[in-house]
Amino acid sequence: MAMQDARHSLVQNASVDLKTLSVSALYDLVAPCVVPSGSPSARFANWSRTFHCTPLVVFEPCDVEQCRLIFELAQREQRTVRIVGAGLSPSDLACTSDFMLRTSKLNKLRVVDPEKHFVVCDGGIKLEDLERELATHNLALRNLGSISMQAMGGVITTATHGTGIEFKVLGDDVLSLSLLLADGTLVYCSRHENQDLFKATLCGLGSTGLVISVQIRVEPAFQLREAQVTRPFDEILANLDDIVHQAQHVRLWWYPQNKSVRVCSANRTTAIEPEHSEPSFKSFQPAFLTHHLVEFFLFLARIWPVLAYYIARYVAWMESAPKVVVGESGSILRADCRFAQHTTEWAIPYEHAQTCLIQLRDWLETEPYSENGTYPNFPIELRFSAPDDIWLSPAYGRRTCWIGIIQFKPYGLPVRYQELFRRFEAIMSSYDGRPHWAKPHHLGPHQLRRLYPHFDDFVAVLERVDPMGMFRNENVRRHIFGERGPAIDPRLFKQHKGASDSSFYA
Numbered sequence: 001m002a003m004q005d006a007r008h009s010l011v012q013n014a015s016v017d018l019k020t021l022s023v024s025a026l027y028d029l030v031a032p033c034v035v036p037s038g039s040p041s042a043r044f045a046n047w048s049r050t051f052h053c054t055p056l057v058v059f060e061p062c063d064v065e066q067c068r069l070i071f072e073l074a075q076r077e078q079r080t081v082r083i084v085g086a087g088l089s090p091s092d093l094a095c096t097s098d099f100m101l102r103t104s105k106l107n108k109l110r111v112v113d114p115e116k117h118f119v120v121c122d123g124g125i126k127l128e129d130l131e132r133e134l135a136t137h138n139l140a141l142r143n144l145g146s147i148s149m150q151a152m153g154g155v156i157t158t159a160t161h162g163t164g165i166e167f168k169v170l171g172d173d174v175l176s177l178s179l180l181l182a183d184g185t186l187v188y189c190s191r192h193e194n195q196d197l198f199k200a201t202l203c204g205l206g207s208t209g210l211v212i213s214v215q216i217r218v219e220p221a222f223q224l225r226e227a228q229v230t231r232p233f234d235e236i237l238a239n240l241d242d243i244v245h246q247a248q249h250v251r252l253w254w255y256p257q258n259k260s261v262r263v264c265s266a267n268r269t270t271a272i273e274p275e276h277s278e279p280s281f282k283s284f285q286p287a288f289l290t291h292h293l294v295e296f297f298l299f300l301a302r303i304w305p306v307l308a309y310y311i312a313r314y315v316a317w318m319e320s321a322p323k324v325v326v327g328e329s330g331s332i333l334r335a336d337c338r339f340a341q342h343t344t345e346w347a348i349p350y351e352h353a354q355t356c357l358i359q360l361r362d363w364l365e366t367e368p369y370s371e372n373g374t375y376p377n378f379p380i381e382l383r384f385s386a387p388d389d390i391w392l393s394p395a396y397g398r399r400t401c402w403i404g405i406i407q408f409k410p411y412g413l414p415v416r417y418q419e420l421f422r423r424f425e426a427i428m429s430s431y432d433g434r435p436h437w438a439k440p441h442h443l444g445p446h447q448l449r450r451l452y453p454h455f456d457d458f459v460a461v462l463e464r465v466d467p468m469g470m471f472r473n474e475n476v477r478r479h480i481f482g483e484r485g486p487a488i489d490p491r492l493f494k495q496h497k498g499a500s501d502s503s504f505y506a
């Protein structure tokens with residue numbers, strides 16, 4: 001299908017002038033897409049259940065017209081609207097106490113062009129559904145993060161990334177998109193048309209408008225061959241640049257607890273090759289048993305923190321046999337995200353990676369014994385990406401090493417993490433680190449302006465397309481606009497019923 005058709009399917013025009021409708025008529029018209037207040041979807045909790053909210057109203061529209069009605073109603077009632085994809089963000093990015101718009105029914109694949117290697121899909125489609133449909137056309141996304149449960153809109157507006165020093169964040173594959181603005185206008189934008197809006201919307205945190213549809217580059221379906229080996233940390237450190245460049249997709253799991261790194265290096269392959277791993281005693285341990293054992297011991301580590309250290313060593317040992325896995329791209333690029341977790345991730349300039357890792361190693365060796373110190377219960381994840389030109393992408397203009405830390409929450413229970421993350425943040429900041437927007441951090445406009453050359457351009461676009469701030473939730477007001485006060489406190493959406501994270505571990 002020609003590019004012109006793709007453009008047409010991205011933009012359809014409004015027919016009715018909504019300004020002529022009364023507020024009560026608007027309420028009647030949006031009623032079919034209001035989630036009943038008794039439904040579980042009328043409340044919101046993110047995937048890790050670390051942030052919760054009860055929006056005033058939750059809408060689940062099926063088409064652009066319904067979205068337009070919701071925006072018109074929000075304007076008349078002076079309400080904000082938070083757009084939600086799959087609700088995975090490990091922060092309050094998707095939270096609101098005002099109107100919430102779930103995109104779960106805006107989830108179609110619209111156009112497939114196998115010759116020009118692009119597709120057009122709705123912003124609410126989940127990557128896993130898109131991948132399944134692409135496979136039937138013998139196509140695939142070029143890269144993925146650790147999971148495919150996210151919605152396309154959530155992926156591109158947070159600069160979600162995978163790994164590969166020659167690969168940019170996933171949103172860089174977007175060729176064009178259509179956006180429903182606060183005033184109900186549907187706008188087409190790309191690198192050639194409405195460029196500013198395009199570069200602000202990719203990694204725009206849902207604050208420029210609702211991504212209705214996305215034209216995205218794909219490639220013929222491919223297989224990856226991934227080699228996994230465990231090596232001493234010092235060896236990896238000394239040869240980091242070679243290791244990062246040894247394959248198209250290199251991911252490192254660093255176990256500071258036993259000073260080792262699991263290196264996962266994946267390349268495209270056409271060879272038909274069986275999976276193999278070095279046979280050992282460990283191969284006989286069923287994965288589910290390890291999973292349950294680890295979770296149980298992580299639970300005990302809430303009482304005897306030093307156990308976390310030994311569990312991490314056990315997991316590192318369990319996973320240490322060399323292994324080769326061959327499979328379709330998605331199955332190799334994704335990772336096993338086992339447990340609910342607290343997490344934060346920072347993007348530092350690739351050139352600083354070695355020095356930064358040395359500092360992290362020295363800190364982690366002393367962390368458990370310091371005041372309010374914590375035994376980390378995680379491996380640290382290191383990934384890599386190429387520079388891009390998306391205004392607020394943490395990889396904007398620089399080769400990037402992404403460093404993520406995790407504290408698993410066994411059985412979803414609270415664990416200590418705040419002081420640990422604060423110290424991690426301080427180290428990342430000292431290397432000009434930029435935080436992953438979907439994950440919690442403490443930066444405000446003063447620091448962000450220094451880190452992002454187009455920060456003020458971004459704010460200018462928001463002021464232009466959404467002068468009333470309809471798409472600004474508490475997270476955006478706090479980090480982008482530097483607002484303070486009880487209504488936008490960072491812990492606003494963290495309250496639990498029963499055992500409270502905040503009172504116990506703050």
Ligand SMILES: Cc1cc2nc3c(=O)[nH]c(=O)nc-3n(C[C@H](O)[C@H](O)[C@H](O)COP(=O)(O)OP(=O)(O)OC[C@H]3O[C@@H](n4cnc5c(N)ncnc54)[C@H](O)[C@@H]3O)c2cc1C
Nearest residue numbers: 085086087088089123145146151153154160161206211438
């Ligand atoms: C287990 C796990 C693994 C993860 N792995 C990775 C990883 O490997 N790499 C990585 O970079 N990140 C990773 N993340 C983070 C994740 O990719 C982001 O949080 C992503 O935004 C989640 O997508 P979502 O659809 O759930 O978005 P949500 O959490 O629902 O929303 C996130 C943001 O997207 C906006 N948004 C969503 N849809 C639209 C739309 N249609 N139009 C406009 N704005 C929209 C929302 O307003 C909000 O600002 C992971 C998260 C988890 C929980």
